Amino acid sequence: MSLLPWLSAALLLALLAVLGVLLAVTWIESRQARQLEGLAPSVPAGATASRAAVVYFSRSGNTALAARHLAGRLNARLFALQAPDYRLGMPGLAHALKDANALKRTPGTLPEITPRTIDLTPFDTLYLGSPVWLYSPAPPIWAFVEHHRFDGQHVVLFNTFNSQFGEDHIAAFRAKVMARGARSFEHRQVLRGRMTHDAAAHPR
Numbered sequence: 595m596s597l598l599p600w601l602s603a604a605l606l607l608a609l610l611a612v613l614g615v616l617l618a619v620t621w622i623e624s625r626q627a628r629q630l631e632g633l634a635p636s637v638p639a640g641a642t643a644s645r646a647a648v649v650y651f652s653r654s655g656n657t658a659l660a661a662r663h664l665a666g667r668l669n670a671r672l673f674a675l676q677a678p679d680y681r682l683g684m685p686g687l688a689h690a691l692k693d694a695n696a697l698k699r700t701p702g703t704l705p706e707i708t709p710r711t712i713d714l715t716p717f718d719t720l721y722l723g724s725p726v727w728l729y730s731p732a733p734p735i736w737a738f739v740e741h742h743r744f745d746g747q748h749v750v751l752f753n754t755f756n757s758q759f760g761e762d763h764i765a766a767f768r769a770k771v772m773a774r775g776a777r778s779f780e781h782r783q784v785l786r787g788r789m790t791h792d793a794a795a796h797p798r
């Protein structure tokens with residue numbers, strides 16, 4: 595008996611399983627983003643008194659929420675980075691996975707971000723926020739570092755993530771920030787738990 599029909603069926607099942615996971619992740623992320631949008635204390639207008647700034651990228655709202663909290667607490671300027679390639683939905687998710695993977699092999703592969711540059715000279719402390727993608731800070735925050743210098747500044751990377759990140763990627767990020775003039779570097783993290791727990795924790 596030929597194995598071909600069985601192999602084809604197994605391949606089809608595997609493809610359907612991957613598609614199912616991607617669809618589930620997309621659904622959870624979109625729901626999260628809607629729920630988190632309304633949650634955050636926004637930074638009061640004119641919050642420019644402190645010498646700290648919070649710059650972040652967020653795809654589904656979690657890092658944005660942490661960033662808004664932080665900026666509110668520190669009375670800091672808040673800057674959101676947009677990366678249109680990774681907008682919510684299946685194409686954005688596929689793109690995110692592809693680029694996060696490519697970044698590991700080719701560190702120069704960086705996405706377009708908006709704004710591309712920010713005047714950081716008024717600040718002495720910079721908080722850089724990003725989700726973890728494939729164990730590493732997501733490509734947009736690497737792109738941000740690539741386009742800036744941090745001469746004499748204290749840089750704090752804060753990450754939100756579901757379960758795990760790689761210390762080697764944080765060390766590489768630190769090295770890049772320090773090579774671009776930073777005085778010092780810290781890493782902070784917000785462990786959120788599994789996505790499916792999020793979905794259970796916020797029933798509609």
Ligand SMILES: Cc1cc2nc3c(=O)[nH]c(=O)nc-3n(C[C@H](O)[C@H](O)[C@H](O)COP(=O)(O)O)c2cc1C
Nearest residue numbers: 652653654655656657725726728729754756757758
């Ligand atoms: C493409 C992709 C890859 C991810 N990889 C990881 C990972 O390696 N480790 C982890 O703990 N979480 C991972 N996550 C989960 C996110 O880090 C987590 O949901 C984060 O809080 C999302 O932040 P955001 O809502 O600000 O986009 C990944 C999410 C995406 C979309």
